[in-house]
Amino acid sequence: MPIPKKFSTPARLSAKERAFSQIQEWIIDGTLQSEEKLNDAELAQALGVSRTPIREALQLLSVQGFVEMHPGVATQVTPVNKEDVSKILPPLAVLQALAAELATPAISQQTIDSQRNINTEFSQAVERGDFYSALKLDEQFHNAIVEVAQNPYIASTISTLQAHVRRLFFHKSIILTTDSIEEHEGILKAFECQDKETAASIARTNWLRPIDVFYSRLQEQQ
Amino acid sequence: MPIPKKFSTPARLSAKERAFSQIQEWIIDGTLQSEEKLNDAELAQALGVSRTPIREALQLLSVQGFVEMHPGVATQVTPVNKEDVSKILPPLAVLQALAAELATPAISQQTIDSQRNINTEFSQAVERGDFYSALKLDEQFHNAIVEVAQNPYIASTISTLQAHVRRLFFHKSIILTTDSIEEHEGILKAFECQDKETAASIARTNWLRPIDVFYSRLQEQQ
DNA sequence: AAACATTTGTCCGTATGTATA
DNA sequence: ATATACATACGGACAAATGTT
Numbered sequence: 001m002p003i004p005k006k007f008s009t010p011a012r013l014s015a016k017e018r019a020f021s022q023i024q025e026w027i028i029d030g031t032l033q034s035e036e037k038l039n040d041a042e043l044a045q046a047l048g049v050s051r052t053p054i055r056e057a058l059q060l061l062s063v064q065g066f067v068e069m070h071p072g073v074a075t076q077v078t079p080v081n082k083e084d085v086s087k088i089l090p091p092l093a094v095l096q097a098l099a100a101e102l103a104t105p106a107i108s109q110q111t112i113d114s115q116r117n118i119n120t121e122f123s124q125a126v127e128r129g130d131f132y133s134a135l136k137l138d139e140q141f142h143n144a145i146v147e148v149a150q151n152p153y154i155a156s157t158i159s160t161l162q163a164h165v166r167r168l169f170f171h172k173s174i175i176l177t178t179d180s181i182e183e184h185e186g187i188l189k190a191f192e193c194q195d196k197e198t199a200a201s202i203a204r205t206n207w208l209r210p211i212d213v214f215y216s217r218l219q220e221q222q
Numbered sequence: 223m224p225i226p227k228k229f230s231t232p233a234r235l236s237a238k239e240r241a242f243s244q245i246q247e248w249i250i251d252g253t254l255q256s257e258e259k260l261n262d263a264e265l266a267q268a269l270g271v272s273r274t275p276i277r278e279a280l281q282l283l284s285v286q287g288f289v290e291m292h293p294g295v296a297t298q299v300t301p302v303n304k305e306d307v308s309k310i311l312p313p314l315a316v317l318q319a320l321a322a323e324l325a326t327p328a329i330s331q332q333t334i335d336s337q338r339n340i341n342t343e344f345s346q347a348v349e350r351g352d353f354y355s356a357l358k359l360d361e362q363f364h365n366a367i368v369e370v371a372q373n374p375y376i377a378s379t380i381s382t383l384q385a386h387v388r389r390l391f392f393h394k395s396i397i398l399t400t401d402s403i404e405e406h407e408g409i410l411k412a413f414e415c416q417d418k419e420t421a422a423s424i425a426r427t428n429w430l431r432p433i434d435v436f437y438s439r440l441q442e443q444q
Numbered sequence: 445a446a447a448c449a450t451t452t453g454t455c456c457g458t459a460t461g462t463a464t465a
Numbered sequence: 466a467t468a469t470a471c472a473t474a475c476g477g478a479c480a481a482a483t484g485t486t
Contacts, residue, residue: 050455072462094316154313272476294483
């Protein structure tokens, strides 16, 4: 049996990396609430490390927009504005559209087949109301396209924006709809036809949809 | 005479911020060369601070893609591939296009007038071959649009990508052409007509042009 | 194979700066 | 206005990890 090599796990995670991942997860899933004050000494104790890796992790999270640092005053979790759906999704949509466009001439039939399977699982998750699994499958679907696009600048930006999307999902500002199922299939068909404009266009509307859904629901509630 | 208030300079720059700006500038203008090894102790001495703020600055630069950190091995300046023009500009172009689209309904005539002045200065700088000034004016022109678009997610991403563009400019991979002068005016006209599609479209082609220029020059040299 | 040299990662003490009483 | 309490920023020493001799 193939023993997981050292190469597969790019070295043991450093304290800083563990702190980063953990705190980011806590912010995304709401364990650390919006605007909550972050005491580095406290976090250090909770994670069993010193303040240094915590500080470093918080600085990275600050760059990504998950925490706000006010020098000499306080460090706090960035407030969630539910209306941020309309701020985050437009740039994400155009980048995902670009990724789809770039992926079109490069994607293999094998990858497309694999994508179809993911979309099937996605549809099943949505149907049975398992939105958390659906979200992960949705991310998997789009990440595969980004990978094929082979552009680190696009990939890293999308990765950050998608983390914010996950946070909004946990705050019930973004919900997954059955429309995505057909749109995903539409993207795959466009890939097979080498039709990059259509692939890009569908990807774009697919990512913008939650904005309309959000404001429609808002109106219904009034 | 009005003494510069404390508010204007958002607090004295921290050692970390100074280190970040300085090292980034050195990487962009080529003082720190491609793939050069970065010894934090050395940099600390050069900037008269300890290793801590240097380390923090390097980590931020790593996130932005200006340095690569290989734990336990070395930290080095990210290599410049001149072909990166074709990696960086597409995402920048779609984001600038989006910014133009979002700015269209919000921009004031006053801002448009100011933009025209900037474009005039830009054209003069290009005409007299002062490409460095031209670059700064070009950035000023597009940054104004990004500001009006009022979207921090777009703004911060564009800011990072544009820093990479500056680096490519210093490596002679990107050159400014007179085409931009008319395209800038075209964007302003589109703003005045509230024609967001045209504004976005011109912004996009304006940012993609250097790719064609780069590969054309490459062919000429062969 | 083992000890070495170099570099990064971590810890904790202290200084500095900010806001509040 | 001054003093006080608290949080962050920085410094320097130590520990761990990597690649090499």
